C-alpha cells in the first residue's frame with residue numbers, strides 16, 4: 001500500500017525499523033553513503049521504504065539528521081523531491097558510565113532504481129539509453145530545484161546537487177534527495193529579527209547570509225587551460241618536488257593518498273594522479289589544514305579502499321542482542337555458560353559470517369578494480385575522488401545589513417561545486433551554486449560519463465576530454481557540441497541535445513549573475529523561452545551547426 005502522506009514525518013520505534021530490515025540483513029541492503037547505510041524494509045501502513053541508519057552519532061551525523069527533518073516538511077509539496085516518511089531517534093546508554101549515544105535512523109520513500117550515478121554510470125540501465133528518458137530526468141531535476149528555489153519561503157539551497165543525490169523511482173522518474181548540506185537563503189531585507197528565519201537556521205548553526213553578487217572570480221583552474229597548458233601543468237607538477245612543499249598541499253596529498261588505494265608505479269599513473277591533484281589544488285585555494293582535518297574525520301577511506309567511517313552502532317547492537325539471545329537459549333537448554341567468553345566467541349562467529357556477507361560488495365569492488373590493472377584503477381579512484389566531500393570554512397564575516405556575524409561554512413562535492421564556493425572572503429552562496437551544479441549534472445547526463453575522467457588512451461588523445469566542463473566549452477567554441485553526447489544513446493533528438501548542452505553551458509558560467517536561474521532553465525527546456533547566446537567563454541568564431549530552439553514538448 002502507498003505510504004501515508006502526513007504533513008510531517010512520523011516517529012518510528014527503533015525495534016520496528018530493525019525488524020523491517022530483518023535485523024540489517026545483507027539481502028535488504030540498498031547502499032552505503034558517506035553518513036550511513038541504507039536498507040529496504042516493509043513498514044506497517046507504509047509499505048516498502050528505504051531505511052537509513054546513520055553511522056555517526058557525532059556532530060556531523062546529528063546535523064545531517066536534523067537538516068533532513070528540518071527540510072522534510074518544507075519540501076513535501078514537490079513530486080520531484082524524495083519524501084522523508086519518518087525517523088527514529090533515541091538515546092542508548094552505552095555502558096555503566098552513562099555515556100549516551102544516539103541512534104539516528106531516517107525513513108524515506110523507496111526509490112526502486114537507486115541513484116542516477118549508479119544507474120547511468122555504473123549499471124548503465126537500458127532505460128537510460130533512451131534520449132527522451134534522459135531529457136525527462138533533466139527536466140525532473142530542474143523541477144525539483146525550481147520548487148526549492150522559488151516555491152519555498154525562504155528559498156532552500158540544496159548545496160550538493162550531483163547524480164548520486166538524484167534517485168530514480170520504479171518508472172525512472174528522478175527526485176532530488178539528501179538535504180544534509182541544505183540551507184535556507186536569508187534575504188538581505190529580512191534582517192536578523194525574523195524569528196522564523198532564525199529558527200529555520202537554528203539547527204544549521206552557521207547563519208549564512210547569501211548574496212547574489214557577481215564575483216568575477218578569477219580562479220585559475222585547469223578547466224580554463226588549453227590542452228597544451230594542461231601538459232605544461234602536468235610537466236611542472238611531475239617534475240617539481242615542490243608541489244607538495246607547503247602544508248596545504250601536503251595535507252591535500254594525504255587526503256588524496258587516502259582515497260587512492262591502488263596507484264601503481266608507472267609514470268603514466270603518476271601523470272594521471274598529478275593531473276587530478278593539480279585540479280584539486282587549483283580549484284580549492286581556500287582549503288586549509290583545519291578543513292582537511294575535518295574532512296579526514298568525516299571521510300576516512302583507507303588505502304585498502306574500505307570505508308572506515310564512524311562505528312556502525314546498529315550493527316554492534318544487533319550482534320550484542322544476538323549474543324544475549326543465544327546465551328539465554330543455551331541456559332534454557334540447560335547448557336549454561338560458565339563464563340562470558342564462550343558466548344562472546346559464539347556471537348563473534350556469527351559476526352564474522354555476517355561481516356563477510358555484509359562487506360561482500362566492498363570486497364568485490366576492490367577485487368574488480370585490482371583485476372582491471374593499473375589503467376583500469378584510475379576509474380575507481382577518480383570516481384572516489386569526484387564523490388569526495390570537501391569541507392571549507394571561512395573566518396567570521398560581518399554582514400552589512402545583518403548584525404550577527406557568523407562562521408560560514410560550505411561543503412559540497414568536488415567537480416560539482418560552483419567556483420564561488422572556493423573563494424575566500426565574503427561567502428557568496430546562493431541558489432546559483434545549485435544552478436552551476438545542475439549544469440555539471442546535465443553534461444554528465446548527456447555524456448553518460450563522470451565530470452573528471454581520464455581514459456585508457458591518456459595522455460595522448462584524451463587530455464582535452466578529461467574535464468567534462470572544459471571539453472564542453474571547447475567543443476562549443478568549435479561548433480561541435482554533439483561530440484559530447486553518449487554514443488550509447490538511442491533515438492537522439494539532435495536539436496534537443498544541442499539545446500540541453502547550451503543550457504548546461506549557460507549554467508556553468510563563472511559570472512554568478514549571468515547564470516540563468518532555475519526557472520529560466522526550466523523555461524528554456526520546456527520551450528517557454530529561447531536560450532540566449534552562448535556565453536563568451538564558449539563563443540565560437542564559426543557559426544554553430546544548429547540553431548538553439550526550445551524543446552516544446554515539456555511543460556513545467
Ligand SMILES: Nc1ncnc2c1ncn2[C@@H]1O[C@H](COP(=O)(O)OP(=O)(O)OP(=O)(O)O)[C@@H](O)[C@H]1O
Nearest residue numbers: 030031032033034038050108109110111114115164
Ligand atoms: N530512498 C531510497 N530508495 C532507494 N535507495 C536509496 C534511497 N536512499 C538511498 N538509497 C541507496 O543508498 C545509497 C546510499 O545513499 P545515501 O543517501 O546514504 O548516500 P549518498 O547520497 O550516496 O552519499 P552521501 O550521503 O555521502 O552524499 C544510494 O546510493 C542509493 O543506492
